[in-house]
Amino acid sequence: MRYHPLTMVFQIYQLVKNSFLIALFLFVIKRDSAFWLFEYGRYVFVIAMLLSLVYIVVSWIVEKYEWKDQTFYIYKGIFVKHTSIIPFSKVQNVTKKTTFFHKVIGLTSLTLETAMDGNDDAIRFPVLSKEKADYLVELVQSGDHPQNIEEVSSETAESTQQKQEAADRVIHFTPSRNDLWRASFTSLSFLAIIPIVLGLIENIGPLLPDTDLFEGIFQVLLDNKGLLVGVIVLTAMLAAGFGVVRTFIRYGKYEISSNSTHIFIDRGVLDESSFMIEKEKIQGLEMHQTWLKRIFGLVEVKLISSANTDNKDGSVSVNSLYPFLPLNKAYQLIEEVLPIYQLNNELQRLPKQALWLKLCRPSWIWILATIGLGIFKPNFLQIQQAWWILSLVILFVIILHRILDYMHTRYAVTSDQVQWWHGGLTSRMFITKRKKVIELTYSQTRLQKYFQVASITTVNRSNPPHMETLDDIPVEYGQAIENWYLKRQEDVLLEKNL
Amino acid sequence: MSDRVLEHRLSPAFPKVRMISESITNMVGFVVLGILFWLDFYFAWPTWAFWILIGLVLFNIVGTIYSLIEPFYFYQSWSYQFNEEYLQLCYGILRKEWVIVPMTKIQSVTTTQGPIMKTYHMRSIKVETMGSSHTIPALEEEVALSLRQTLAKYAKLKEVDEA
Structure with missing residues (x-):
């Protein structure tokens, strides 16, 4: 089956978008330059564009996809043929994204992500009709349970029941107006105007007739205090307004829902995206709290999945539940959406000696920074002694960070899950199931041995592998965790047909 | 300890x-x-x-x-053990580490041998898992080969939710 014909239009649109700046540079800004790089660059550019166009058309004709027996077959490449065969069960999560472009032509895009790395880590349909997208999602969703799982006796009965339940989705969270207001200030989104304005000045600056005009305006402002204050207030208001609008657009329409097997996140006003992941495929949960969010009592909840969830285009990362959840709401949400994770309130604290250890540990960053500062002695703000003041500031921040880390670290290990908080200025909670931990390391440095403490590192499947370290817990606890992990087989079902 | x-x-x-x-x-x-x-x-x-x-x-x-x-x-710092369920490694001079790798998470086992190791009849074993890779630096040839077979056999089992 070929991809949707409008895929070509989409790719051409992307090509134009990506090469626009280069074209502007070559043909408008440096129009009169006879420098060989620009002279020949123009020809190279035109040829490259033509070739790209041909490539887009030919690849549309050649590249195909199909599915049979719960498996996708993807055929790619013009000169080098490339076939990927991906069973439905390997699909980790599904993202449907409707950008502004897609809205105009009434279509959508779909990405089925797998746990592989490399170029074919996902099946992408850049343009396809909404019905087709829904059909494919349905297809993958129903194929999520391959035959051999249903051999495990207890699940057979459930699976038919699951199919009925799959229809009814429960909405767990939509942000209220209040949530959004708080989000727009804690996200510091009003600062986002700065790079945009700077970018504008940089891009438009050379095109303006003369820079004297700028300096003239600047001089008038400096001379007139009232006007200056007015301009600053106006700018601040503009920035705040911009931040609020940005936040409302990004997080305004947001809906977290789930059924018995899957979690769905729908979001976006201009660029709509909807994300779906099977609950079983969630490897763990993470909570992030920056110091600013802590003041407002907000937290970001992230799902750890084995697919590659890097947000390359700088958009909201797909695996984040909602970046500005009130803390109690976040706990409640996790309990509702993922009832197998029991959040503990009774967490262990670190022993006193861990604090002394944290303070004793040599800080390489500080040592190197101090050596660097000592050698170069930068003249910061015309202060001679700036270098050792800076060094002291760094030391202070590091000590503060360590004390906060000591205060934030709390942990609990129950029958089949482990949960801990750690981190200094930004504190993080991590929770996972024993069966989802694919490797565990217990480690102890000489210094830790002296203080009778140890570290535990867990590895979870993700791309790249998700590592979490819990530092400076008492030796007995460390070994208890190790023994706990050695009993992992209790939670794990083995496939029978091997 | x-x-x-x-x-x-x-x-x-x-x-x-x-x-x-x-x-x-x-x-x-x-x-x-x-x-x-x-x-x-x-x-x-x-x-x-x-x-x-x-x-x-x-x-x-x-x-x-x-x-x-x-x-x-x-x-002296290096030791290892394995059974049907886990491969355990222990190493490190200044910072001691005990690593536990479930057999089911092992993806591949490789043995390698350089010219010096060859004269002393030794091989090293590299175990790759889903998350990382570990190398046992040197074992006698027979031990290495039999360990490779054993690991391969145990690693064959698969867990249900492994996709």
Whole structure:
């Protein structure tokens, strides 16, 4: 089956978008330059564009996809043929994204992500009709349970029941107006105007007739205090307004829902995206709290999945539940959406000696920074002694960070899950199931041995592998965790047909 | 506490092999430095180049001394054990680590052998898992090969939710 014909239009649109700046540079800004790089660059550019166009058309004709027996077959490449065969069960999560472009032509895009790395880590349909997208999602969703799982006796009965339940989705969270207001200030989104304005000045600056005009305006402002204050207030208001609008657009329409097997996140006003992941495929949960969010009592909840969830285009990362959840709401949400994770309130604290250890540990960053500062002695703000003041500031921040880390670290290990908080200025909670931990390391440095403490590192499947370290817990606890992990087989079902 | 040692150890000949291979590396280092000194003299490089070379020589001398002592500690720090469910490794001189890898998460097992190891009939085993890779630096040939078979056999089992 070929991809949707409008895929070509989409790719051409992307090509134009990506090469626009280069074209502007070559043909408008440096129009009169006879420098060989620009002279020949123009020809190279035109040829490259033509070739790209041909490539887009030919690849549309050649590249195909199909599915049979719960498996996708993807055929790619013009000169080098490339076939990927991906069973439905390997699909980790599904993202449907409707950008502004897609809205105009009434279509959508779909990405089925797998746990592989490399170029074919996902099946992408850049343009396809909404019905087709829904059909494919349905297809993958129903194929999520391959035959051999249903051999495990207890699940057979459930699976038919699951199919009925799959229809009814429960909405767990939509942000209220209040949530959004708080989000727009804690996200510091009003600062986002700065790079945009700077970018504008940089891009438009050379095109303006003369820079004297700028300096003239600047001089008038400096001379007139009232006007200056007015301009600053106006700018601040503009920035705040911009931040609020940005936040409302990004997080305004947001809906977290789930059924018995899957979690769905729908979001976006201009660029709509909807994300779906099977609950079983969630490897763990993470909570992030920056110091600013802590003041407002907000937290970001992230799902750890084995697919590659890097947000390359700088958009909201797909695996984040909602970046500005009130803390109690976040706990409640996790309990509702993922009832197998029991959040503990009774967490262990670190022993006193861990604090002394944290303070004793040599800080390489500080040592190197101090050596660097000592050698170069930068003249910061015309202060001679700036270098050792800076060094002291760094030391202070590091000590503060360590004390906060000591205060934030709390942990609990129950029958089949482990949960801990750690981190200094930004504190993080991590929770996972024993069966989802694919490797565990217990480690102890000489210094830790002296203080009778140890570290535990867990590895979870993700791309790249998700590592979490819990530092400076008492030796007995460390070994208890190790023994706990050695009993992992209790939670794990083995496939029978091997 | 950190005297906790696992069942099996590396091949007893390992310190010797490691010492030989590191000495060769250091020798090559000295030869390269010698050539650089000659170049320095011949082309009259600036003074700072000379001091950098002196620094490198000192560095290499320290490295050579260290490589005569370290293999014994390295050997003593290493131990491993395995059963049907887990491969456990324990290593590290200054920072001791105990790694537990479930057999079901092992993706591939490779043995390798360099020329020096060959003369002493040893092989190293590299175990790749979903998250990382671990190398057992040196085992007697028969032990290595049988361990490879055993690991491969145990690693065959699959867990249900592994997609």
